[in-house]
Amino acid sequence: MSRNRRRKLQLFRVVVFILMGAFFLIPIGAMFEFSTRGTGLNSARTLSAWITIGQTPELVAAILVSLGLAAITSVAMLLLLVPTMVWVRLRVPNLSRAVEFLCLLPLTIPAIVLVAGLAPEYKWVSFYLSDSILTLAFAYLVLVLPYTYRALYAGLSAIDVKTLAEAARGLGAGWPTVMWRIIVPNMSGAILNAALLSVAVVLGEFTIANLLNYVNLQVEIAQLGRANAGVSIAVAVASLLFVFILLAILSFVGGPRSRSYSTRGAQ
Amino acid sequence: MTVAARSLVNTARRPSGGGRRFSMDWLGAVPFFGYVALFLLLPTLIVVIGAFFGPDGLTFSNLAGLNKGFIVSAFVNSVLLSAVSAMIGAVGGAILAYAVATGNRNGAFRRLVLSACGVLAQFGGVTLAFAFIAAIGPVGFVYVWLQQHGLDFYAGGIWLYQLKGLMLVYAYFQIPLMVLVFLPALDGIRPQWREATESLGGRTWHYWRYVAGPLLAPAFIGALLLLFANAFSAYATAAALINQGSIIASLQIANDLTSEVGLHQPGIASAEALVMVVLVAIVMVLYTVLQRRTARWLR
Numbered sequence: 001m002s003r004n005r006r007r008k009l010q011l012f013r014v015v016v017f018i019l020m021g022a023f024f025l026i027p028i029g030a031m032f033e034f035s036t037r038g039t040g041l042n043s044a045r046t047l048s049a050w051i052t053i054g055q056t057p058e059l060v061a062a063i064l065v066s067l068g069l070a071a072i073t074s075v076a077m078l079l080l081l082v083p084t085m086v087w088v089r090l091r092v093p094n095l096s097r098a099v100e101f102l103c104l105l106p107l108t109i110p111a112i113v114l115v116a117g118l119a120p121e122y123k124w125v126s127f128y129l130s131d132s133i134l135t136l137a138f139a140y141l142v143l144v145l146p147y148t149y150r151a152l153y154a155g156l157s158a159i160d161v162k163t164l165a166e167a168a169r170g171l172g173a174g175w176p177t178v179m180w181r182i183i184v185p186n187m188s189g190a191i192l193n194a195a196l197l198s199v200a201v202v203l204g205e206f207t208i209a210n211l212l213n214y215v216n217l218q219v220e221i222a223q224l225g226r227a228n229a230g231v232s233i234a235v236a237v238a239s240l241l242f243v244f245i246l247l248a249i250l251s252f253v254g255g256p257r258s259r260s261y262s263t264r265g266a267q
Numbered sequence: 268m269t270v271a272a273r274s275l276v277n278t279a280r281r282p283s284g285g286g287r288r289f290s291m292d293w294l295g296a297v298p299f300f301g302y303v304a305l306f307l308l309l310p311t312l313i314v315v316i317g318a319f320f321g322p323d324g325l326t327f328s329n330l331a332g333l334n335k336g337f338i339v340s341a342f343v344n345s346v347l348l349s350a351v352s353a354m355i356g357a358v359g360g361a362i363l364a365y366a367v368a369t370g371n372r373n374g375a376f377r378r379l380v381l382s383a384c385g386v387l388a389q390f391g392g393v394t395l396a397f398a399f400i401a402a403i404g405p406v407g408f409v410y411v412w413l414q415q416h417g418l419d420f421y422a423g424g425i426w427l428y429q430l431k432g433l434m435l436v437y438a439y440f441q442i443p444l445m446v447l448v449f450l451p452a453l454d455g456i457r458p459q460w461r462e463a464t465e466s467l468g469g470r471t472w473h474y475w476r477y478v479a480g481p482l483l484a485p486a487f488i489g490a491l492l493l494l495f496a497n498a499f500s501a502y503a504t505a506a507a508l509i510n511q512g513s514i515i516a517s518l519q520i521a522n523d524l525t526s527e528v529g530l531h532q533p534g535i536a537s538a539e540a541l542v543m544v545v546l547v548a549i550v551m552v553l554y555t556v557l558q559r560r561t562a563r564w565l566r
Contacts, residue, residue, distance in 0.1 A: 005471075009369060012366065013366045013369060013370065016362055016363060016365075016366040017366060020359075020363050020366075020442075024383070024387065024439070024443075026402055026409065027395075027398035027399050027401065027402040027439070028398060029402075030398060030401040030402030030403075030407055030408055030409065031397065031398050031401045031402075033401070033408050034401035034407070034408070035401075080298065080299055080302060081299070083295075084295070084296055084298065084299040087292075087295040087296060088295075088296055091292040091295060092292045092293050092295065092296060095293065095296050098300075099296070099299065102299075102300070102303045102307070105307060106307060107551065108496075108544075108547055108548050108551045109307070109311055109544055109547075110499070110500030110502075110517070110543060110544065110547060111500065111502065112500065112502045112517045112520050112521060112540070112543070113311070113314055113500075113520070113540040113543055113544045114307070114310050114311070115310075115524070116310075116313075116314050116317075116520060116524055116536050116537055116540040117309070117310025117311055117312070117313035117314040117317070117537075117540075118306075118310045119524065120313060121306075121309065121310060121313070138306050139306060141302070141306070142303065142306045142307045145303075145307075147389075200385075200386070200389060200390060201389060201390075203390070204389065204390035204394070206392060206393050206502075206503035206506070206507075207502045207503055207506075210503075210506065210521075211521055211524055211525065218393045218394070218503065221393055221394070221397070222393045222506070222507050225393075225397060225507070229400075232397065233397050233401055236393070236394040236397045236398070237394075237398075239394065240386065240390065240394050243386050243390050244382060244383060244386045247382040247385045247386055248378070248379060248382040250382070251378040251381060251382050252375075252378060
């Protein structure tokens, strides 16, 4: 590339990053600013809003509940998807198209539509099973399918599952051993990837919880925002940073970078 | 193929399912299919069927009832909002993606930017809404600071809590989503194309107009459609920003799901949801078609 063109490109990149950086960082900075305001117009910065987080029982409960939901959803998703994907790959490859289609279907069905159909189901669930908010994990598992399927698929494609499985079986291993001791360790990057993605989605989910009248982290932030804006904004920015750190870890530690990235918002 | 290469004996294919006549292998996939049927297909079916059920059984009255002014305008607003935010997101995101793609592919900076895009694109419309309220809301520090310096952009009303405000806030997650979706296409550009253009005497304009532009066009339009579908389906951001009225379709559905009117007419919310899912499905089908075309040239 000619020197002139390279210089113009560099200038372009610097300008773009500064402008975009400003656009994206200013609101986040504003959240920090808002949550550290003292009372009165010119008073000193204070961390009282942040400290109040620990003293607001509804907020702590919502945080714990959301973390619990994230953990349950991740584990359940792995237990459902990994064996299924391995089994389909090895034994019933004709079904792989159907599995892929079903896993990507939640991208086409907006959460707001899904919840319209889930409402009657959850009436049933809360009556016959349990009305704990943790039952939301059933719905969340479906929501995270598109992202986690892609992550796990990338991991599965990177290893020669067939050979590994046949070799293990030939040495006398049963299916549980094959799954747990052979395949999972070879996919650990993709599994971590999928788990972190589902944690991020569950922590950010608002629509289904709100319309089914459960209180998770985002619902509590929204409700608290009307009463005590400083505290709820503090929690909001904290959760944003938490998920950012999770996804940053993922990009530095997780397996091969997925080539095509088709993601949809959890808004 | 020579005669010698062809087998003299017709050997049977390796039997599937371990040699049994009817393979039971598909049973292994039953847990997955059963679960998805129960928590994805069944709710969708409930919505579709519910759109055609009224208090007295099978009816078209729910769909006919969509013809009210405020419902139609909610959908029109949704289409408008989605189109505008998709355009803003597509153009802004393409520019940002180009800036990222031309950098070091394995660098830490690129990874950080992509992680940030992942967070903003996928996480919490509520959080984003609050971020904007904190920045340019009536007591946001940007607004207050500008007001102290003479510029009051809320002089004509607080547009943050109206459709225009939504367009701005939606850009906040549309641009990162565009980066995530469009970057693979930009990564697929080969330097050989540029070299070929130059060796044939073309310059930057020719390159973009005749080579890279047409090749990237399906990916760009596909991403634009994805952004449209994303904005159309979005609920949380609007719910957090708009306290009064249901000016877009998703707010209208939520309203009809939980309000008194909705309880008397359970089919209305389902009818609105049906319209929404049909529109989104059409857009997503077009997106998939364009993705296939893109994959041909740009891996």
